[in-house]
Amino acid sequence: MNLVHKSYSFYSHDLNIIKYNELFEKAKQLLEFKNSISIEVCDNFSHFINLSKFDWINHFRTKLPNCNNQDISNAISDVYVAYDNKRNKLIKNTTIKIQDKFKISYYKKNVGKNKVGDIKSYELTNKSTNLTKVTTYLSRYYNDGLMEFLKTNKVDESKQAFRDLVLKYINKFGDRLINLAKSRQKRINSRLTENPIEFESYSYTSCTEQKQNIITKNKNKNNESNAYITLSGQKINGGKIVIPIKYSNKHHGSIKHYFKNPNNKSQIQFSYTIVFDEKKKRIRVILCRLKHDDIVKHKKEYYGLDINVKHNLFADKYGNQVDYNRKQLLDYVQFLKRCDEKLKIKRINNEKPVLNKKDRINKERLTKNIKDMVKRKSNEMVKKAISLGKDHIVLEDLNISSKLFATNEEFEGFKYSRLVRILSLSDIKNIITSIANKKGLQVTFIQPHYTSQTCTCGCVDKANRPKQEIFKCVSCGETHNADTHAASMIEDRLAVDVLRKSLLNFDKGLYTPKKLNKSTIKNILESCYDNNKV
Numbered sequence: 396m397n398l399v400h401k402s403y404s405f406y407s408h409d410l411n412i413i414k415y416n417e418l419f420e421k422a423k424q425l426l427e428f429k430n431s432i433s434i435e436v437c438d439n440f441s442h443f444i445n446l447s448k449f450d451w452i453n454h455f456r457t458k459l460p461n462c463n464n465q466d467i468s469n470a471i472s473d474v475y476v477a478y479d480n481k482r483n484k485l486i487k488n489t490t491i492k493i494q495d496k497f498k499i500s501y502y503k504k505n506v507g508k509n510k511v512g513d514i515k516s517y518e519l520t521n522k523s524t525n526l527t528k529v530t531t532y533l534s535r536y537y538n539d540g541l542m543e544f545l546k547t548n549k550v551d552e553s554k555q556a557f558r559d560l561v562l563k564y565i566n567k568f569g570d571r572l573i574n575l576a577k578s579r580q581k582r583i584n585s586r587l588t589e590n591p592i593e594f595e596s597y598s599y600t601s602c603t604e605q606k607q608n609i610i611t612k613n614k615n616k617n618n619e620s621n622a623y624i625t626l627s628g629q630k631i632n633g634g635k636i637v638i639p640i641k642y643s644n645k646h647h648g649s650i651k652h653y654f655k656n657p658n659n660k661s662q663i664q665f666s667y668t669i670v671f672d673e674k675k676k677r678i679r680v681i682l683c684r685l686k687h688d689d690i691v692k693h694k695k696e697y698y699g700l701d702i703n704v705k706h707n708l709f710a711d712k713y714g715n716q717v718d719y720n721r722k723q724l725l726d727y728v729q730f731l732k733r734c735d736e737k738l739k740i741k742r743i744n745n746e747k748p749v750l751n752k753k754d755r756i757n758k759e760r761l762t763k764n765i766k767d768m769v770k771r772k773s774n775e776m777v778k779k780a781i782s783l784g785k786d787h788i789v790l791e792d793l794n795i796s797s798k799l800f801a802t803n804e805e806f807e808g809f810k811y812s813r814l815v816r817i818l819s820l821s822d823i824k825n826i827i828t829s830i831a832n833k834k835g836l837q838v839t840f841i842q843p844h845y846t847s848q849t850c851t852c853g854c855v856d857k858a859n860r861p862k863q864e865i866f867k868c869v870s871c872g873e874t875h876n877a878d879t880h881a882a883s884m885i886e887d888r889l890a891v892d893v894l895r896k897s898l899l900n901f902d903k904g905l906y907t908p909k910k911l912n913k914s915t916i917k918n919i920l921e922s923c924y925d926n927n928k929v
């Protein structure tokens with residue numbers, strides 16, 4: 396069994412308002428500090444981009460009345476990570492690809508006006524070459540010292556091979572390549588800094604080094620809170636904050652799991668996150684601990700599910716569907732639209748575009764309710780799977796999917812892509828896996844490509860999906876409900892031997908999608924279904 400880090404939440408119980416305010420004051424200072432760093436970074440980005448996280452911490456380190464050094468370092472690190480993530484995303488989106496080949500497909504049967512052999516579609520495929528890889532690398536890392544660094548700093552063989560390749564191309568193409576990388580770098584950086592990242596949440600993460608354990612059980616059994624969390628080294632009277640909590644063995648596990656051995660200075664280190672509930676004046680402390688993973692493996696009763704936003708949340712191939720709570724979502728969307736409107740007015744009046752306290756608190760509450768709803772619906776779907784005797788859920792890997800994000804249609808004046816973010820459908824992977832694994836079901840993610848365009852006759856074509864709701868094969872004419880059909884195609888990726896073996900890696904009872912380009916996937920699908928049926 397593997398050990399994994401898992402986070403657990405502890406809600407404060409009857410937290411004294413003075414303590415709450417002390418913590419909140421600290422959070423306010425940290426939030427302002429982060430936003431001031433964000434602005435400074437954007438003002439001189441070409442300088443900061445080449446510095447490490449450690450350099451940032453040294454540069455921005457300061458004193459804040461309510462914060463200790465750990466709080467401050469962690470805040471700086473948060474800003475560094477936010478910019479690094481945003482930059483990586485931009486680089487990924489602008490990765491250079493070059494045109495590879497045209498692929499032409501033909502009709503295999505007479506369909507309507509089209510005869511066998513007529514041209515059905517053209518497809519342009521891209522490929523990434525060593526040169527595009529080197530250019531992408533240089534766009535990411537090029538600076539004046541890079542060449543010298545690559546020549547003198549030795550690494551292991553696998554990495555060295557790539558560095559040699561970089562040096563080889565620089566020798567070959569010289570300034571042309573470097574200028575290209577620099578101009579891409581410039582473009583990415585200017586997009587990155589056109590709006591400084593604005594930090595909104597009062598939550599903060601910090602660490603403590605303390606003599607006593609972070610959680611202690613309450614000896615007084617009459618107390619409603621049965622344990623407390625101690626955070627030492629605080630810049631307040633007495634240096635310590637004690638937070639009464641409710642500890643549940645069932646949910647949090649044995650308290651011993653949170654005990655750690657002290658280091659050679661007889662101090663125990665903990666990292667923790669504090670989240671504020673401004674309405675209830677309550678806080679949540681998030682702690683991490685090691686836990687045996689409970690990943691379910693080797694299950695074979697496959698159950699494909701299509702996830703979408705438009706018609707329902709989940710659909711299986713039998714026609715079962717679980718929808719999200721539309722009324723709740725609509726209320727939420729309307730609330731967000733009102734917020735958008737208020738922010739717009741503030742922008743027009745040249746005010747800082749931030750929500751007032753009431754709206755901010757409401758937004759937090761409603762967002763949480765929406766996330767809870769998605770969890771409830773996932774739970775419902777898992778129960779459905781169990782009732783059908785299934786033990787292995789198959790889903791599209793939404794991280795690598797553009798399907799959910801591609802649609803630009805609107806829901807009550809709201810882009811679907813924003814709705815997808817709101818419904819935290821990108822988290823849905825973790826949500827379902829965790830719920831399913833707890834109930835003994837395995838979960839596998841497959842490549843999302845062509846699940847909505849593939850027909851069991853072997854025809855894979857965009858035109859097979861004339862409307863969102865309908866699947867109608869342009870080659871054989873078969874017609875289905877689009878979501879039901881997609882669920883069936885998703886299930887096939889595991890249930891059909893050829894597809895499972897060609898598209899997925901298998902390791903110790905678990906499947907992961909192979910890294911294949913789209914045209915390879917298409918070829919595999921076409922030949923599999925062709926042989927299967929025709």
Ligand SMILES: [Zn+2]
Nearest residue numbers: 850852868871
């Ligand atoms: Zn067909």
